[in-house]
Amino acid sequence: MVTRSARKDREPAEQLPVARVCVDVPLAHLDRPFDYLVESADDQVARPGVRVKVRFAGQLVGGFLLERVESSPHTGKLAYLEKIVSPEQVLDPEVARLARAVADRYAGNLCDVLRLAVPPRHARVETQAPKALPNAADQEPATGEDETELDTGPEIESETRPEAGREIEREAGPETGPEAEREAGPETGPEAEREAGPEIEAGTEIELETGPETEREIGAESGSGRKGAVEVAPGEGWGAYTAGAAFLRGLSEGRALRAVWGALPGEDWARRIAEAAAATVRAGRGVVIVVADARDLDRMDRALGEALGSGQHVALNAALGPAERYRRFLQASRHQVPVVVGTRAAMWAPASKLGLVVIWDDGDDLHAEPRSPYPHAREVLLTRAQLSDCAALVAGFARTGEAQLLLETGWAKEISAPRDTLRLRSPAIAPTGDDPQLARDPGAATARLPSLAWQAARQALQHDTPVLVQVPRRGYLPNTACAECRTPARCPHCSGSLGLAGARDVPTCHWCGRAAAAYSCPNCGSRRLRASVTGARRTAEELGRAFPGATIRTSGRDEVLDHVPGEAAVVVATPGAEPTAEGGYGAVLLLDTWALLTRADLRAAEETMRRWLNAAALARSDGRVVVVADGGLATVQALLRWDPGWFAARELAERRELGFPPAVRMASVTGKAEAVAELLSAAKLPDGAELLGPVPADDEQERMLVRVNRGRAAEMAHALHEASGVRSARKAALPVRIEVDPAALF
DNA sequence: TCAATCCGTATC
DNA sequence: ATACGGATTGAC
Numbered sequence: 001m002v003t004r005s006a007r008k009d010r011e012p013a014e015q016l017p018v019a020r021v022c023v024d025v026p027l028a029h030l031d032r033p034f035d036y037l038v039e040s041a042d043d044q045v046a047r048p049g050v051r052v053k054v055r056f057a058g059q060l061v062g063g064f065l066l067e068r069v070e071s072s073p074h075t076g077k078l079a080y081l082e083k084i085v086s087p088e089q090v091l092d093p094e095v096a097r098l099a100r101a102v103a104d105r106y107a108g109n110l111c112d113v114l115r116l117a118v119p120p121r122h123a124r125v126e127t128q129a130p131k132a133l134p135n136a137a138d139q140e141p142a143t144g145e146d147e148t149e150l151d152t153g154p155e156i157e158s159e160t161r162p163e164a165g166r167e168i169e170r171e172a173g174p175e176t177g178p179e180a181e182r183e184a185g186p187e188t189g190p191e192a193e194r195e196a197g198p199e200i201e202a203g204t205e206i207e208l209e210t211g212p213e214t215e216r217e218i219g220a221e222s223g224s225g226r227k228g229a230v231e232v233a234p235g236e237g238w239g240a241y242t243a244g245a246a247f248l249r250g251l252s253e254g255r256a257l258r259a260v261w262g263a264l265p266g267e268d269w270a271r272r273i274a275e276a277a278a279a280t281v282r283a284g285r286g287v288v289i290v291v292a293d294a295r296d297l298d299r300m301d302r303a304l305g306e307a308l309g310s311g312q313h314v315a316l317n318a319a320l321g322p323a324e325r326y327r328r329f330l331q332a333s334r335h336q337v338p339v340v341v342g343t344r345a346a347m348w349a350p351a352s353k354l355g356l357v358v359i360w361d362d363g364d365d366l367h368a369e370p371r372s373p374y375p376h377a378r379e380v381l382l383t384r385a386q387l388s389d390c391a392a393l394v395a396g397f398a399r400t401g402e403a404q405l406l407l408e409t410g411w412a413k414e415i416s417a418p419r420d421t422l423r424l425r426s427p428a429i430a431p432t433g434d435d436p437q438l439a440r441d442p443g444a445a446t447a448r449l450p451s452l453a454w455q456a457a458r459q460a461l462q463h464d465t466p467v468l469v470q471v472p473r474r475g476y477l478p479n480t481a482c483a484e485c486r487t488p489a490r491c492p493h494c495s496g497s498l499g500l501a502g503a504r505d506v507p508t509c510h511w512c513g514r515a516a517a518a519y520s521c522p523n524c525g526s527r528r529l530r531a532s533v534t535g536a537r538r539t540a541e542e543l544g545r546a547f548p549g550a551t552i553r554t555s556g557r558d559e560v561l562d563h564v565p566g567e568a569a570v571v572v573a574t575p576g577a578e579p580t581a582e583g584g585y586g587a588v589l590l591l592d593t594w595a596l597l598t599r600a601d602l603r604a605a606e607e608t609m610r611r612w613l614n615a616a617a618l619a620r621s622d623g624r625v626v627v628v629a630d631g632g633l634a635t636v637q638a639l640l641r642w643d644p645g646w647f648a649a650r651e652l653a654e655r656r657e658l659g660f661p662p663a664v665r666m667a668s669v670t671g672k673a674e675a676v677a678e679l680l681s682a683a684k685l686p687d688g689a690e691l692l693g694p695v696p697a698d699d700e701q702e703r704m705l706v707r708v709n710r711g712r713a714a715e716m717a718h719a720l721h722e723a724s725g726v727r728s729a730r731k732a733a734l735p736v737r738i739e740v741d742p743a744a745l746f
Numbered sequence: 747t748c749a750a751t752c753c754g755t756a757t758c
Numbered sequence: 759a760t761a762c763g764g765a766t767t768g769a770c
Contacts, residue, residue, distance in 0.1 A: 021758085034758045057757035058760035074758050729755075 010080055013043035016068035019081055023056050023063040024111050026372075028725035031109040034063075035072035037080045046081060049089030049096070051121060053082045064091045064114055088126055090118050090333055092350035098384050099348075105383065106740045107667065107717040107724070108373025116371060117348035122326040238272060240264060240425075241415050251276055251356060251391055254283035258385065258412040260403045261395040262644050264425045265617045266584060269395065270299045273358055274307035276393060281308065281338045285355025285390070289341040290377045292364035293576070294319060295562055300341045300360070308339060316342030316349060344369060347380045354390045357381040361396040362403060363603075363610040364576070368743050376741060378402060397617045397644065398610035401655060402662045404648035414645070422642055427588070427619035429640050431631035453589045453626040454546060460586025460623065461550055461568045468585045469572045470615045480507055482521035483528035488604075490658070491516060498529070555579050575611035584620030590627040602660055602745045605635050609647055612639050661741060665713035667720055668742040670703045675727075675734035680704060683723035686715040705745070716740075 020033040036054055038046045046052070050065050060082060072078060091114065099113040106113075238244035241261070250257040263269045277287040289304075291297050294317060301315040314328045314337045332340045332349045340349040344367060347357075359367065359378050367377035378394065379402075385392035394403045394412065406412040417425070432450040457467045480489040480498050489498040489507060498507040498516055506515045507529055520527045551569040555561035555577045564571055566582030573579065590612050601607070616625045616639065629636045638647035656663040669676050673694065680691065686708055693704040708716045720738050727736070 018758095023757090025757085027757095030757070036758060054758085059757090072758070076758065078758055731755095 010037075011040045012080075013038045013040045013046070015043070016070055018069045018072045018078065019046055019052070020066045020069060021052060021054055021063040021081070022066055022110050022114060023054060023061050024115070025056065025061060026109050026112050027728040028109060028721055029729040031103070031111070031721070031725070033066055035069075035074050035078055037078045038068065039080050042081060042084050045084045045087040047087070047089055048093060049091040050087060051085035051090060053085060055079050055082050063111075064096075064118070066091075066096060086121060086123070086126060088121075088330070088333070090121070090329075092333065094354065094384075094388055095348055095350050097387055098380070101383050101387060102375050102380055103373065104714065104721075105379065105717055106373035106375050107721040107738050108375075112372050113375070116345065116369060116375070119325050119329045119345075120322055122323045125323050125327045125330065128327075235421070238275065240421050241417050243413065243415050247393075247415055248276060248279045252279040252282050254280075254285055254355060256385070256389050256391050258392040258406070259394070259415045260399065260407050260412050261393055261415040262399055262417075263395060263397050263617070264417050264422060265397070265427060265613075265619065265642060266425055266621055267397075267617065268303075269360065269397075270296075270303035271307070273300065273360065273393070273395065274303040276356065276358065277304060277313070277339050278307045280356040280391065281312065283355055285338070285353045286335075286351030287339040287356045287358070288346060288349050288351055288354065288381070288384075289339070289358040289360070290347045290367070290381060291341065291343060291360045292366040293343065295560060296360060297341065297343055298562070299580075304339060304341060311337065313337050313339035313341060316340060316346040318343045318345060344377050347377045347384070354384070354388045356391040356393065357385050358393040358395060361398070361610070361614070362394050363396060363398055363400040363606060365607075365743065372737075374739050374741075374743070379741070382406075396610070397613040398606075399644040399648035400610075401606060401648060401652045404645070404652045405662050407645075408649075408652065416645060425621050426642050427616065427621060427623040427625050429616060429625040429627070429642070431636050431640065432626060432628045450626075450628055453591070453628055456587040456624040456626045457547065457570070457589060461547065461570070463586050464568045465566060465583070465586025465620065465623070466564055466569045466571055466581045467547075467550075468578055468581070468588045468615060468618060469570060470575060470578060470588070470590050470611065471572060472575055472591075472611070480529040482524060482526050483530040484526035485521060485524040487521055487523040489516075489519060489521070489529055492519070553579075573615075575615070578615050578618055580618055584623060585618050586620060586623045588615050588619045588623065588625045590615060590625070590629075602655075606648075606651055609635050609638060609644065613642075613644060616642075659707060660745075663710075665708050665710055665716060665740070666742065666745065667706045667716060667738060667740045668703055668745075669706065669720070669736060669738055670697050671701055671736035672734050673702050675732065675736045676702055676704055678732065679720075679723050679727060679736045679738075680706075682726045683719045685719050686712040688712060689716060705742075713740075 017038055019036050019038050021036055023030065023034055034054070034056065036052075046065060046068065048065055048067050052063050052065050053060055054063055055061075056063075062085070065081075065084075095117055096114075099117050100110055102108075103110045103113045232239040232245035232248055234245070238248050241264075243259070244261075247257055247259055263272070273289060277289065280287045289300060291300050297315060297317055301313075304313045304315075314331045316325070316328055316332075320328070329349070331337050332351065335350075335352040338352065340346055340351060342349065347359075359381050361367075362378040369375050369377070378400075382392055382394075384390075392412065394406065396403075403412075407414050430452060432452045457469075460467045481487060482489060491498055498519065506517045507519055508515050519529070547570050553561060553564060553569055553571045555571060555573040557574065557577070560577045561571070561573070561579035564579045564581050566584075571579060571581070571585075612627060612635075619625050625639075627636055627639055631637070631640065634650060635647065638644065638650075652663065655661065660666075669679055671679070676694065685706065688708060689712065690707040691704055692707060694702040697703040706716060706720070717740055720740075724736065724738060
């Protein structure tokens, strides 16, 4: 114990003797930096971003050194930093700013967010891993032969109209978004949030033309042979999309373009994203890509290897052990690679001169972090793009309400394919019509497979192509819908969904608890309701029996297949576990759709659409997709036309009407009744905040929802955080869980 | 009048 | 958790 035994002899550093530290204490009232003195011996290592140990209220706690300053406003005596854990600057200043903004948005603590953002240290790895080259980050990225060949085919005059690049900058550049101010002080509380991240005033919605108009806005093909310019062949790759080539060009010029990309069916999306990454790297900037699961990550990882060559990217996988995880994190942190790809946690990856953030399939619920303060990868990445003034790409086959909002407010621009391209690339998609439960085919071995589906599958098998059968998993919440027209039953008062506790019960709102005795369907006027839980258990094997002699494969929770060969086989998969097929599926069958469409979830329709599109996208362009549902339903219509944009606009409009996110901001407060009441009474909620509930939750707890318009979102989060600060300062024993943008609303 | 003790609150 | 300050108590 030689180190600090000579306590009396400690002298503060000459320059910037004060260190501002975020202590690892998850109490809301302590969510601010604390100042410590830096001992002169530590002067060189006590740099921003290092892990430290400090004495805090008598205890030794961990923390991050946020910054070095000349003096402290603290009137009392400052303690010294007890220890610099390591000189490794694991908390990048850009990430620190982001973390603060995210903590504010989600009414959470900075230290909680930092626990998500910075992986646990692994001392051995730190010393073993190669040290950073002084300028590894700034090296000129490789160009030429080992880059993806974007310029395929002969020189053809681009089809995108040659409008000035200036136009793009004005329209899509960050300076004209609803948040014109780029300097969003991350610690300035409520005001900051409206600027950081795509917080958009409800009143500022701008109608934008889609389709050809967008082309003029982002679409700009200069045609110049400028150095670093990206050439994209028309009709291929990004060239198949209106504004696609221009987006890529913008990235290669280092511009902060923001786009929502709807991928064509059959698209090699990972390759497209890898090309976008390569273009950004060419501009000398870094890239962060987030995908939902390990399968998508593998695919993205391979695509990046092909597009960038070796040593240009690192994959951060949740499944990695602590050592490997930290090793790869350090590669990013030390700026040894310009591109980072990974699942959720990769959204925090440090990058040198961040140029682009990408999220693939942002509707996947795996993008929602389950640990406090429950941030969503899309929101984190968009906030990051906003704060760091870099490009953003929100991508998927489907489009979420949130992505639609980005387009409607003008924060981002649309990248999608023109209708004729879509027609060429789409499989034939057809509904079986009417109630799936009743659609039975005498020729099929199981009575549950409608004939159209069965025929499409048979045909595909005869052509020696695989068939994908998507079957949702069971276990959705009991809920009600109109017995006549199947419109989900909603509470007339607050638009929560109506549930039936028992068969003879009066339908009761899942949100506000009000009974809706006089309920009648707003669509058809019927007063009869039916429970919409699915009773039928249908295993994959059972379904496979419809095709005697065919090879049956399953892919689901227990065992997920990555890829199947391009030969006759029936592949039964649950949503999200669909393997890709060599050359694409000859037929894709979407079954048990009733269960999906009537789920007691605000996002039921959106989620259904997403699952269908993700499965249908795996079909060959000359293949067939059969959805076992009524073709009159809007969700089905959107699928048939492959129009996720239309669907998302419709969804968003409906949510505006009902007062649902993302048209409004909601937060849930869950805990014992008295604790919830205590917190809410302490919260100085903004004007116009609505309280919904209480509704019972698990474990004798209850849940309240707070609803405000988007312009008040930051104030609401601030108020809730402050209120939990009052409680934590009082050592309130009963825990309360605050969730902004709760994953499930009821 | 002063020390011992209790309680609430801040934690640098 | 622990440390500290202010209030309270009780003995001289």
